[in-house]
Amino acid sequence: MKTSSPILKYLLKKDVQWSNHYVSILSKYTFFKSLKINCKFLEISCDGIAWLVSWVAFIWLLNSKSMLQMQVNMLVGLILDIVVVAVLKSIVRRQRPVAIKDTLVIGPDKFSFPSGHASRAFYVLIFFTKLYSLHPFFYLPLTAWAVCVSVSRLILQRHYMLDIFAGAVIGVLEARFLEFIWVSETFAGNIASFVGSSDELE
Template sequence: MSTSVFRRNSCRGGSCGARTSAEGNRRRSSSCFAPGAQAEDFSVSLNQPIVSIALRFFLAIDLWLSKRLGVCSCEEAAWGSIRPLVRLVEFSGHVAPWLFGAVYTLLRGETTEEQEIMLNLTLALLLDLMMVRLLKRLVRRRMPAQNRSDILSTFFVEKYSFPSGHATRAALCARFLMAQLVDTYSMRVLVLGWASLVSLSRLLLARHYVTDVCFGLAMGYCQYGLVEQLWVSWDCLQDVLLLKAVVQVRSMWTGL
């Protein structure tokens, strides 16, 4: 009888331990979600059109895959220990250092060719920034619930997710550098690797969904084609500035 009581107690203790560990794992996984975040509803009905059902199924896969990839969404996540390193990669694709570097090189450039390239890179970054902002305002897709705000996001508040600005910028800058500045195979591999890591960091940190990043990469790749078509040469810029100066002088002379 004592043996059966001991076995019952041990089983009861084992089940309690398993329940406690399961609750701890559940609490640890849910701690990465923002307070008050609600799960998206992808329920379907047979009365809905086939296109709507297919779209909901596609979005459900996108949500599931994005959650599985967000392994650095917070310190308690599966790969939370490398979160600072991933955030460093994320910062390398932010618009602030790229825009500051392009403007600084433009002002301190030693040759007209270098200044012309930096001028068009600056214009390309501004074009990318405006187009991404416009699309985000139009689509208004909320960021993933796993997203954790950091110091950088406090100064650059982002509410919408589609498309990923980091992904568009990574693809745009990678294609720009390979077309204008990079001429060796090793540097091309390095640039492509950087663009891939920046895009992957958006998924690891749960900043964006998979579709946000994929569309952003395609958008940034196509943006360079527009920049190439609207390329501003240094001679054209000087002509525009000279014409503007002439118009100002003429208006001043007429006013006198």
């Protein structure tokens, strides 16, 4: 990531220093290795492709008319998130703290800013607490999951702090944008038919 702005250069430098300092503190503790294993599970739980494929399968398999509008709107948001993050990464092109060698990296995903996991986690959180509210019982677990996913990106050295913060903000904004373009029940049925869901919804 190249910039001629002294302020931005200073901010990025401090971002790298603070992020490295946080990881170095954690690495001194014996639980750090087990913590990194848990972070890998969190990474998988918020993978973009996994969410997209699983959600399309969820729409097709459940085949529920009462839930279809929610499912399609969630899918629209997931696609929006992937596109927004990919475009921003292609433009900014900030290098990751450490090159990723233990997972498949495609296209813009080799870059660091913003964190797609953080944006997706907070998009899901806002979706299920504000747009399609689940029972309040799920609010705390969802919030904990979103925060833990975001922090795990720092522990695994996938991103710097600024990447994660920006990702979280983007996720919230995506959910709020989806609120304005909320897909109607009729249009949701047309989309479901297009992706191959049965015509006879239960």
